[in-house]
Amino acid sequence: MEPFRRLEAVAVPLPEPNIDTDRIIPARFLSRLRSVDHAPFLFHDARRLPGSGDEDPAFPLNRPEWRGARVVVAGRNFACGSSREAAVWALHDHGIRCAIAPSFGDIFRNNAMKNGLLPVALPAEAVADLLAQLEARPGAAVAVDLPAQTVTFPGGATHRFDIDPFDKHCLLEGLDELAYTLSLSDEIAAFERRMGRENAPG
């Protein structure tokens, strides 16, 4: 996995609650292998006008100032719903490396960590403030510092965020969790012996 340490980049505001993973990537683009570039599927329908299929110039990611954004800032419960990891892949392949919101869907949060995309939960008032700053100054950047666990807003204010220590370690090192777990194979085997046939399929 690609490590995440620090990032100073343009942040795009998506000021809505409950943006679900169906919106981030519609279901008809799922079940492609990871080697496929998922960027074209990101917000595929949301960023187009109904009917013609032309780009909606009002959709934030279509505006020139925000096209190259590497951070998304959204309302509460961002990326709720379906477990589709392709939602992370689409954001990642577009260049997004950090999502900031008051809260996230649990499964998305797990998926994001495993792909080097940092989910940052900040208090709702701080996110509202950040959204307002980004809309007032389109193209403004935020600075994300994972070792220090801080986000610095365009206006200069710095906010600290929480992250699970294991997740932080994995992101900083680009650590492959699976390789680590495979090294614990003896402990897993010992657990299996202890459990015997209890809970095994009949």
Place this chain on the structure above:
Amino acid sequence: MDGETPPRTLFEKIWSRHRVKEREDGQTLLYVDRHLMHEGAAAAFDALARRGLKPRAPDRTFTVPDHYVPTDTRRVAEIADERRRGLVETLAQNSAEHGIRHFGLGGPHQGIVHIIGPETGLSQPGLLMVCGDSHTSTHGAVGALAFGIGSTEVTHVLATQTLWQRKPKTLRIAVDGALAEGVTAKDLILAIIARIGAAGATGHAIEYAGSAVRALSMEGRLTLCNMSIEAGGRAGMVAPDDATYAYLAGREYSPKGPEWDRALARWRALPTDDGAAFDREVLLDAAAVAPMVTWGTSPEDALPITGAVPDPVAAPDAEGRAAMARTLDYMGLRPGTLLEEVAVERVFIGSCTNSRIEDLRGAAAVARGRKVAEGVRAWVVPGSEPVKRQAEAEGLHEVFRGAGFEWREPGCSMCVGTNGDIAAPGVRVASTSNRNFMGRQGPGARTHLLSPAMAAAAAVTGRLTDVRRLLAGRA
């Protein structure tokens, strides 16, 4: 257990029983008893092969195609779309290659993964179960700890039969009293989500309790737990009881003979101990729940059918007003319109939420002797081959067909549309599924979530309808 053990929740008992290793930083390596997979997991098998790994416990892994299967044929060769056919074929090939039990398309057991788990007895009290699908919470209805995972985690489970997790908090949702006639488990879960919000249970494992939950059938409990994720919940569970044991007895994978007795002894020790603490508790009065329907694009946008489309003016802040205005624009609804005046063009009865035999009986009871309204296209998609056979044995398919419904083949179908079963842009669908997200049932499609009986009522009147009026005099 000795007298010194502090009282524990159902969740805590299952969690601690599955701990392989605990890290000082709070992460726990959990053992997975059952790993269910559908054909959307192709990327996970691919990632496993790329690393030269094989499934650690193929005997604990089970596969079934549901998301991409057609609902008008059972023949793989007749799947016109090459990519969809490829996914169904690849799942069968991967299963055969690794010695994994596959409930194949055209076979007697195929169905939606969350329908066939309980149906085959694979889902049992006390188990830890995962699947690369957010509605895995369904299996918690039998007293299991079951949750959805992403593709990287699916690969991790295949390779190690374990998963790293941080322990969620616990939330007890207690519903006391009795549900009124015409009010189902679907109405109850929509009322719960409307109450606590689409993120109301984020980071929590939910235990549903109280007399109204105890009174639900197993199928009702499955519907309830299914939509835990729509409240943001990591998992949803109901403590096992005699209804659970009666449901599981004799199923293919249920323990038999002396094994059954040993299992029963373990299962009876699972329910939450008196005095065990939850991080949060929510109380609801079952008698106050009415038949529910959603008006917006989040499952939290649910109201009693007697209500009206809300007005953005009533939203607490500017952002809320803007969001609600966008929602109503997408849904093609005007503030103040009575929900019962909203006309529908399509009806979908199906999905892992509501396609079990009791759901179909509930819908058929409304459809019997009535006709689907002019201009409405109504589908019934049973959840599995066994559900379909049972319904046909009871003649329900004739009731539906006689009323003008289409009786189709099992699969996820219009809940997610990945098999091509979608509604056209702007078309309004009354749907027994679990998500009313923008574009969920096709780009521009407008979804109203409701119970199977309410869906049948909408089909025969052509509008969202309070099913209680259609049930009057039929009891």
